[in-house]
Amino acid sequence: MSADDFDEFYRDTSQRLLRYAYGLTGDAGDAQDLVQEAYARAWQRWGRLIRYDDPESWLRTVVSRLSTDRWRRLRVRRAKAGSVAQPATAPAPSEDTVLLVRAMRRIPPAHRRVLVLHYLLDRSVAEIAVETGASTGTVKSWLSRGRAGLAAAIGADDSSPLLEGDRHAGRLG
Template identity: 30%
Template sequence: MKATGVLVTEQETDARALPPRETFPAFYRREYPKMVAIAAAVSGNRAVAEDLAQEAMLRAHRHWDRVAIYQRPGAWVRRVTINLSLSATKRAAAEMRRMLRISEPSALPEPEAADDRIWKAVAKLPGKQRAAIALFYLEDRPIDEIAEILEVSSATARVHLHRGRQALANALGPEEVSA
């Protein structure tokens, strides 16, 4: 194929049609703080959230050649962050159950002081509800994006959000939960 007197290969033509890819450092700077917030909301632990967000971004970096060409690479890293957060929460709960079996009640660590009643209540929700609440309220994500990130239908995402709100209203009182 000739373009303005220069021979252009088919591969070069295809590359010109693609939008420019974002660099990983730019992606990291934009997405990392958001991933920490999501991981904190889902895991209920800010210190652990930073590690989880780092791990999600490390996985994005390892697969950047593939992730960068996704239409929305941020959705991919959100899904990884949520999966890691849910897994960490399950591991922590299992570890606590093991500690309860082998420890004296007086030897158990004190629970962390929560500085925000609402997010403490969110941390008690089931995983998908926590994730839906975090994505909706922290990032103002529409239902369709929440569904895509959670890999569920839009109707199921709405159900997770509704049930999460209901549980929060029951725990906190309806005046503290906005619909």
């Protein structure tokens, strides 16, 4: 079990995982906490994890689970864990990012997850289906409904250019 291997894995994957966590939570601090928690758990079982075909998807699973109901106490735990350095502060989000984050929080977690996998991690429908355990039809449905939910949350009507996002269906299929 090599720390060097782990550190290399961290370097290769942590930015994508941060992006994923930020997409799910919309909060830079929470994303940092979730990602560190996921990597801490990965290091605890690194000997096994390193043999997985796709250990990065395991990390995303951890982040997904934790983001649904546990991130609040993770923050508390990290805040109390005085010997663990706190990550550096993130830059302030733009107005557009705040708008999208607010809308993302209003859609169901399953829709949010597939949107994040697709838009922030460039995953295809087939890849998302494998990762979430849902059928490709379900993933397409979630993407479509997620986009519609975002449109509604942002306040656009059906004719809004926002629904241009549907063009992704071609790329996804």
